[in-house]
Amino acid sequence: MINAKKIRRITFQTFGYFILGVTAIFCVYPALWVLMSSFRPGDSLYGETLIPTAFTLIHYEELFVKYPFIQWYGNTLKISILSMMIGTMLVLMTGYVLSMFRFKGRKNLMSTLLVLGLFPGFMSMIAIYVLLNQMNLLNTHAAVIIVSAAGAPLFFLYSKSYFDTIPRSLIEAARIDGAGHLGIFFGIVMPLSKPLLVFAVLMNFTGPFTDFIFSKLVLRTSEKKTLAVGLYDMMTDKTKSQFTMFAAGCVLIAVPITLLFLFLQRYLIEGLTSGAEKG
Amino acid sequence: MRQLSIEKRLQHDMRQHSKKSAILSILIMGLGQLHNRQYGKGFLFLGLYSIGLYLALAKLPRAIWGLVTMGETETQLIKVGKLYKQVTGDHSIYLLVEGLITVFLMIVMVCMYLLNVKDAYRCGKLLEKGVRLNTFVQTLKYVADYRFPHLAISIPMLGILFFTVMPIVFMILLAFTNFTKSNMPPANLVDWNGLGAFRDIFRLQAWSHTFYGVTLWTFIWAFFATCTCFFGGFAIALLVQHKDIRYKKLWRTIFILPYAIPMFVSTLILRNVFNGQFGPVNQYLSLMGISKIPWLSDPAWAKVTIILVNLLLGFPVIMVMIIGILSTIPGDMYEAADMDGANGFQKLRLITFPVVMHAMTPLVIMQFVGNMNNFNIIYLLTGGNPVNGDYRFAGHTDILITWLYKLSMDQGQYNFASVIGIFIFIILAAFAVWNVRRTKAFKEEDAF
Numbered sequence: 184m185i186n187a188k189k190i191r192r193i194t195f196q197t198f199g200y201f202i203l204g205v206t207a208i209f210c211v212y213p214a215l216w217v218l219m220s221s222f223r224p225g226d227s228l229y230g231e232t233l234i235p236t237a238f239t240l241i242h243y244e245e246l247f248v249k250y251p252f253i254q255w256y257g258n259t260l261k262i263s264i265l266s267m268m269i270g271t272m273l274v275l276m277t278g279y280v281l282s283m284f285r286f287k288g289r290k291n292l293m294s295t296l297l298v299l300g301l302f303p304g305f306m307s308m309i310a311i312y313v314l315l316n317q318m319n320l321l322n323t324h325a326a327v328i329i330v331s332a333a334g335a336p337l338f339f340l341y342s343k344s345y346f347d348t349i350p351r352s353l354i355e356a357a358r359i360d361g362a363g364h365l366g367i368f369f370g371i372v373m374p375l376s377k378p379l380l381v382f383a384v385l386m387n388f389t390g391p392f393t394d395f396i397f398s399k400l401v402l403r404t405s406e407k408k409t410l411a412v413g414l415y416d417m418m419t420d421k422t423k424s425q426f427t428m429f430a431a432g433c434v435l436i437a438v439p440i441t442l443l444f445l446f447l448q449r450y451l452i453e454g455l456t457s458g459a460e461k462g
Numbered sequence: 463m464r465q466l467s468i469e470k471r472l473q474h475d476m477r478q479h480s481k482k483s484a485i486l487s488i489l490i491m492g493l494g495q496l497h498n499r500q501y502g503k504g505f506l507f508l509g510l511y512s513i514g515l516y517l518a519l520a521k522l523p524r525a526i527w528g529l530v531t532m533g534e535t536e537t538q539l540i541k542v543g544k545l546y547k548q549v550t551g552d553h554s555i556y557l558l559v560e561g562l563i564t565v566f567l568m569i570v571m572v573c574m575y576l577l578n579v580k581d582a583y584r585c586g587k588l589l590e591k592g593v594r595l596n597t598f599v600q601t602l603k604y605v606a607d608y609r610f611p612h613l614a615i616s617i618p619m620l621g622i623l624f625f626t627v628m629p630i631v632f633m634i635l636l637a638f639t640n641f642t643k644s645n646m647p648p649a650n651l652v653d654w655n656g657l658g659a660f661r662d663i664f665r666l667q668a669w670s671h672t673f674y675g676v677t678l679w680t681f682i683w684a685f686f687a688t689c690t691c692f693f694g695g696f697a698i699a700l701l702v703q704h705k706d707i708r709y710k711k712l713w714r715t716i717f718i719l720p721y722a723i724p725m726f727v728s729t730l731i732l733r734n735v736f737n738g739q740f741g742p743v744n745q746y747l748s749l750m751g752i753s754k755i756p757w758l759s760d761p762a763w764a765k766v767t768i769i770l771v772n773l774l775l776g777f778p779v780i781m782v783m784i785i786g787i788l789s790t791i792p793g794d795m796y797e798a799a800d801m802d803g804a805n806g807f808q809k810l811r812l813i814t815f816p817v818v819m820h821a822m823t824p825l826v827i828m829q830f831v832g833n834m835n836n837f838n839i840i841y842l843l844t845g846g847n848p849v850n851g852d853y854r855f856a857g858h859t860d861i862l863i864t865w866l867y868k869l870s871m872d873q874g875q876y877n878f879a880s881v882i883g884i885f886i887f888i889i890l891a892a893f894a895v896w897n898v899r900r901t902k903a904f905k906e907e908d909a910f
Contacts, residue, residue: 192706199701206698207716209774213731214723216742229740273618284611292615294895299626301890303835303863307629309636309876313559314624333621364610393724396837411726418730426734437727444722445715452782 214437221430228426242431250413251406252432258324259409263392266328270335270387275380278342279368283354293343300337308400315401322403330401331391338386341454345379346372381447382454389440410436480586487582491575494582498589502598507578514571517564525564528557532639533651554652555641559632566628570620630887636880643874659877669878672853672865680861683768684833690773692826695780696818700810702781703788714785721778729842732771733758761858764844768859772839780829787821788814827897831890837863862886 216233221242223235246252281293311330312321320326349372357367373380391398395411402408408416414432417425444451479498487494491514492507533552540549585595596604605613640655663669702713720728735741736757744754757767791813799809840846846860846868855873856865862882870879 195704196706199704199707203698203701203707203713207713210716210719210778213728213735214719216735217731227740228734228737229745230742233742273621276614277618280611280615286611292619296622298891298894299622299630301831301835301894302626302630302887303837307626307633309555309870310559310562310629310632311625313556314563314628316556317560317563330625333618333625336618336622337626363606364614365606389724393726395726411724414730415726429730433727433731437723440724441719441722445718448715448718451718452786455779455782455786 214441217430217433220427221434223427226425226427242425242428243435245425245428246431246435249428250417251408252413252435254406255408255410255413256435258407259392259411262324262327262331262398262409263388263390266331266335266391267384267388269328269332270390271380271383273332274335274339274383274387275342275376276368277336277339279346279372281339282343282346283351293339296337296339308397311397312400321401322407324402324407326401327391327394327398327409330397331394332387335387342379342383345376345454349375378450378453381450385443385447385451385454389443392440479589480583483586484579484583487579491578494578494586498582498585498595500585500595500598500601503581503601507574510571510574510578514568514575517567517571521564522568525561528552529561529565532653533557533647536651537649550648552651553648555647558635558652562628562632562635563624566623570623633880633883636876637884639877641876642878646874655877659881663878663881668854672856673882675850675853676856676860676862676865679765679859680834680863683765683861684830684836686769687772687776687833687836688826688830690769691776691780691829692822694773695777696784698777699781699784699788700814703785714782717781718778720775721782725775725838726842728775729771729839732774733843736767736771758844759848761848761850764848764859768840768843771843772833772836775839776829783822783825784818787818791817824897827893831893831897834861835863835886835890836861837867840864841867 219233219235220228220230222238222240223230224237224239224241226242277296281289315321315326315330318326320329353371354367357371362370392409393411395409395415398409399412399415402412410432414429414436417429417432483494483497485494486497487507490508491511492504492509495501495504495507498504532554535551537551538549539546541547588595637659638654638656639652640658641652644650645652663673698717701707702710702717707713736743738744738754738756738759741757743757748754756763758764795813796809799813804812840859840861841864844857844859846857846864848858850856850858853860855868855875860868863886866879866882866886869875869882
């Protein structure tokens, strides 16, 4: 009896570890392959072995010599950090108001925002392009920052459902004590919403960091480009296809974001599931 | 006696006060407030009024003219002396967008105007009752206190109005024009074309064939992409959380990796991994003695590859969510089931599955909607290729959204692109509203 149970457990474990292992290989392989390719001499896609026979850092060097890579990095950081700050503020505010207050037309507003959020941004790019042209903002970073921050409140739902879990009595008590709304928001609600804050910051940072469609339309000159645009152009530029250098670029872009995600895993999980638990 | 009559007259005056204020504020924004002796507010409204007046007089006529006619003079060569000189005509598209911007600004102004009349009337009424009106500072305080939600939400909403709603309205309007690359402004004028583009898409064989084909693939793709990710993520989540599996945290971290790497980077990487000639996958296959598979260049294989790649990139999110839900299921439910002699499969079917499904259904529907619109993966992985000769400007793996992109950005068929945009929008909006309206976050929120 006990033996049979043990055998079953062991077969389950072998089977389970096997599946997990295979999945893990699939998950890790692309990243590993690009990392290894970036160290491989030559510039072709094809490599005899996964781990190159000789290591070189020349592709990283080339990246900085042939392209204004440091400048691209600076541009990207500037755009992402600024639009992250504005966007986070706006999305948290929207979520907070929609969660805590009741006013006329609130539900309709929420449905409208949700539907608008489904609209892929570039569908309306021609109009935004003309609008930015009117505001003399073409080929400026301000354009990308404004547009991505202005779009952030469309994704208010996760912040709203987080604020829904904060006890109303807390806020009412503070109101009775004479605290203003902004005081409550920053003094009481925000300290209680650290996971949400981290999640919102992460989302609003990585969005502009990795967006290439809109940035490509607006940022025309090389010194204004962001990493994503530069990398995409590098990849699709048929005249000088240097796969290994592209791989090096991938590594430099992906590493910070990936580390950020892995370190902030806990908040990520909480943020993603906050919508789910509510059902 | 005399005093009494003065008071009476005063009362009579006061009775008229609200009406007078309202009428004054209808005539000129802010006058009513000044009449109510609320100077701060009054001058604020007066300032707005001058902006509004400027807009209405200087900009609105041209905006309406632009919207109605989309420009009247073409770019043409005019003979000046012996030379022909090119004179730029009206730029229809700029006129359209500028017209829209002005109209939207006017809408904001009209809202302010209504607010102003309402406020003048209300304050006048209060004066009649003999209530002391708020000073400007008090008003500001009142607004910050009791109108906080309106105030706080108006800033994000203004952004949305101009950077989301206005462009969408513009796009919808484009569907009713004849705006294509062949009559690109400013060289040519664009004109209203009624339902012409809609008619062409549904009637012309080449267009309708593409339209139905692409729509069908969009739904097939969204269905398989969602299902594979959901069940893949579910299975992995169950395995990782199983009590006999160790190193849970390590596994979780590994599996989050595809999600953590920026999507556009990993898709571009996978495009190279599946490269038919030099990609490592085919390299390993040929090492194993299997002939090379045209992962991205054969229509059927390309579709399979896209779904596989999406599974790899998409399952981590589902896994993370389901792990979160699994941890909320109380352990004693399983203990009770054990007491009753349930086996593992029964526990899965009767406890785990219903709980997960209950929480995940809305998210899965949203994933389905998101996948229908999953531009990035298709555009970056195959670019919609391989090309389909029977289709109009679309490849075998193009979904509606990538077709739309090609139509507008590569082919310059803006009006057709807009028709498809409207079509996508209707489908998505129907799904989303139906889904959201039935979720708890909407329905039961006032329960506390």
